[in-house]
Amino acid sequence: MxxxxxxxxxxxxxxxxxxxxxxxxxxxxxxxxYGNVVAVNDVSCTLGAxxxxxxxxxxxxxxxxxxxxxxxxxxxxxxxxxxxxxxSGRPDVYRTLAxxxxxxxxxxxxxxxxxxxxxxxLQQLDDVDGAAARAIALVDLESAxxxxxxxxxxxxxxxxxxxxxxxxxxxxxxLDEPFNGMDPRQRIQMMGVMRGLAADGRVVVxxxxxxxxxxxxxxNVLVMVSGRLAASGHFREIRRLMTDRPHTFTIRxxxxxxxxxxxxxxxxxxxxxxxxxxxxxxxxxxxxxxxHLPRTAKAAxxxxxxxxxxxxxxxxxxSYLVER
Amino acid sequence: xxxxxxxxxxxxxxxxxFARRRLYLAAAFSLAPFLIAVVFRxxxxxxxxxxxxxxxxxxxxxxxxxxxxxxxxxxxxxxFGGEIDDGTLVYLLVKPIARWRVVVSKYIVAVxxxxxxxxxxxxxxxxxxxxxxxxxxxPLAFLAAVGxxxxxxxxxxxxxxxxxxxALVLGLxxxxxxxxxxxxxxxxxxxxSVREFALSIAETxxxxxxxxxxxxxxxxxxxxxxxxxxxxxxxxxxxxxxxYEVAERL
Numbered sequence: 001m002x003x004x005x006x007x008x009x010x011x012x013x014x015x016x017x018x019x020x021x022x023x024x025x026x027x028x029x030x031x032x033x034y035g036n037v038v039a040v041n042d043v044s045c046t047l048g049a050x051x052x053x054x055x056x057x058x059x060x061x062x063x064x065x066x067x068x069x070x071x072x073x074x075x076x077x078x079x080x081x082x083x084x085x086x087x088s089g090r091p092d093v094y095r096t097l098a099x100x101x102x103x104x105x106x107x108x109x110x111x112x113x114x115x116x117x118x119x120x121x122l123q124q125l126d127d128v129d130g131a132a133a134r135a136i137a138l139v140d141l142e143s144a145x146x147x148x149x150x151x152x153x154x155x156x157x158x159x160x161x162x163x164x165x166x167x168x169x170x171x172x173x174x175l176d177e178p179f180n181g182m183d184p185r186q187r188i189q190m191m192g193v194m195r196g197l198a199a200d201g202r203v204v205v206x207x208x209x210x211x212x213x214x215x216x217x218x219x220n221v222l223v224m225v226s227g228r229l230a231a232s233g234h235f236r237e238i239r240r241l242m243t244d245r246p247h248t249f250t251i252r253x254x255x256x257x258x259x260x261x262x263x264x265x266x267x268x269x270x271x272x273x274x275x276x277x278x279x280x281x282x283x284x285x286x287x288x289x290x291x292h293l294p295r296t297a298k299a300a301x302x303x304x305x306x307x308x309x310x311x312x313x314x315x316x317x318x319s320y321l322v323e324r
Numbered sequence: 325x326x327x328x329x330x331x332x333x334x335x336x337x338x339x340x341x342f343a344r345r346r347l348y349l350a351a352a353f354s355l356a357p358f359l360i361a362v363v364f365r366x367x368x369x370x371x372x373x374x375x376x377x378x379x380x381x382x383x384x385x386x387x388x389x390x391x392x393x394x395x396x397x398x399x400x401x402x403x404f405g406g407e408i409d410d411g412t413l414v415y416l417l418v419k420p421i422a423r424w425r426v427v428v429s430k431y432i433v434a435v436x437x438x439x440x441x442x443x444x445x446x447x448x449x450x451x452x453x454x455x456x457x458x459x460x461x462x463p464l465a466f467l468a469a470v471g472x473x474x475x476x477x478x479x480x481x482x483x484x485x486x487x488x489x490x491a492l493v494l495g496l497x498x499x500x501x502x503x504x505x506x507x508x509x510x511x512x513x514x515x516x517s518v519r520e521f522a523l524s525i526a527e528t529x530x531x532x533x534x535x536x537x538x539x540x541x542x543x544x545x546x547x548x549x550x551x552x553x554x555x556x557x558x559x560x561x562x563x564x565x566x567x568y569e570v571a572e573r574l
Contacts (some may be wrong), residue, residue: 070418072570089566094420103411107336109343121332122419164415 022083023096023171023203024048025069029078032064039064041227042078047205051198053218054207055318060224062207063102066174069205070099082172095123098165102176102207104157108150112141112160115149116167123168135163138193140186154181162190172203179213191217211318223318235318245320246271247286248310251293252278254303262300266292278306330421333429340406341399341437350437353395354444357382361449375453383466387445388522392470393477393499396438400481401491403430404565409489414570423565431482431558438474443467465530473522476554480518483557486564514541518553521546 025047032040040061054062067073068080071087071094080087087093107115117132125131136145139159144152149160158181165173175194179187194217198204208214214221215235223230223238231238253259260272260279268289271282283289297304342350364378407413416426450463480498484491507517514520524540541549 067570070570072414072417074569091420091422094418097418099414099418101411101414103414105410105412107340107412107415109339118332118336119415119419122330122416122421124420 024083025172025203025205026081026084027065027068027078028081030068030075030080031077032068032073033076038227040068043229045222045229045232047203049198049201049203050219051194051204051206051217053214053221054205054224055211055214055221056224058209061227062224063176065222065224066176066205066207070097070174095168096170097172097174098168098170100161100165100173100175100178102180104154104181106149106157106161108148111146111148112136112152112156112163113145115160116163119164120167125168131167135167138166139163140189155183155186158182159186159190162193170202173197173205175204175206177208178206179208187213246282246284247289249281249283249289250278250306250308250310251281251304252306253297254305258300259297259302262296262302263293266296268292280310328425328428329432330425330429333416333421333426334433336416337403337430337433338437341402341433346398346402349398350395350441353391353441355448356391357386357445358448358452360386361452365452375455376457379450379453379458379462382449383446383526384523387442387466388469388473388526389504389519391445392438392442392473392522393503393519395441396434396474396477397481397492397495397499399434399437400478401485401495403434403482403485405485405489405491408486417568417570423568424562427482427558427562427565431478431561434478434482435474438478439471442470442474446470462530465526468529469522469526472525472550473518476518476521476550479554479557479561483561483564486561486568515545515549517541518550521550
């Protein structure tokens, strides 16, 4: 996407910082195409410990990227590396990597316990029963573990899939739309599990179309647009690099009208609007504003009550990148 | 866990193959010849004189000619086809198991299930109609034939299940077209028919004439063509799964 070159050029700098953990995902100029259709185009990024959200509209290439990281799809060009080794064609990679697919289908004829235990056995764990019990407890599904999965609700299926993925305590966890079908309580609980894994040094990559989920959860984001990586990093950092888009702040003070008039004389300010909630201010130079605003207010004898950026949400950043 | 068969994959496949309706289908495959034999026993006038001919026809036409390929078709295509259709195959693919072991494990289970379902379809009718003209070598010969034919059929249908989502329909066309019609009509096609291989094995092992008026395929052809079909289709399946990619949404 050439529309946001400033962000793209800086994507390497914004890449999630490598951490002391051994687990590491690298995409080096990874592309994937099907015939004439380019699904993923020249994506480079490095993912370390913490939670990374993969964002993008439908068809942006999120699932293709996740499939390539999971080794289920080979890149047509470039490389996808897990801990420095190719992701695809290496069954051993699944000792450290786990995937929770988006598709709801799970073996409906197995009980939840049988499914998780099967995952533990396929991972060749020593304490199969103990690992299965721990994973089921982690997703709070003990009460339904001996029921057939075919009788589970969508949210319960999601949780048993997560239990199956966590049973071998993976260093890398890939989740495609993991919160689908979960009620708010379950969602909060699972987010707690994800945060715990991230805090423990695991690499957690979550693809989701629900921005609020990632807003609360993801330390970093990869924004995919039309198969390309439009931006990567912390979404507030990405927002700051969007220099061609004015920053918007809501300011409350002891005298909004007088402060608005004073701010109009500031060269860094090019829009001021008085609203019922205070002053809505637009600036192209965030740094200059934060330096000038306190001085201007002090000179006018006005007390600042609140300064709040209104367009630094993940949704705002995402909308901007996608619309460009 | 280090042999060619992964016991967990085998267990999962076994659970899949006998899930719900397929269990009833397997029971029907097993018991249909028994019921036919019971009806024969109750209605035939000269049971002693005609039971050998009845048993030979039952085994060669009904069991080997019809039920065996259908059972192998169901088990062989379902071993992978079901998981590909509903997307659950991904749970096996993201585990630290070589894909060739997944293929071999599923294949062995499909063969074992097919053969196991066919055993009662031969043994039970024999128990009903047995007499001095039908020594135990006859059902044993048919069981040997069923074992070899199950191995070849399942390799064929496993490969079909991995290749296309219409495996059941295409497999049915193969069974009806080649095995039931063309190989009986055109002598040249017998060297490609697994049913003919099975009948040749039964005849050779049992040292008795299984088919009447029609020569069976020479054993050299049976072993050569059988080995080519079995090894070729298994190698194809292993290669297909090794290259299998999850291209759609996960």
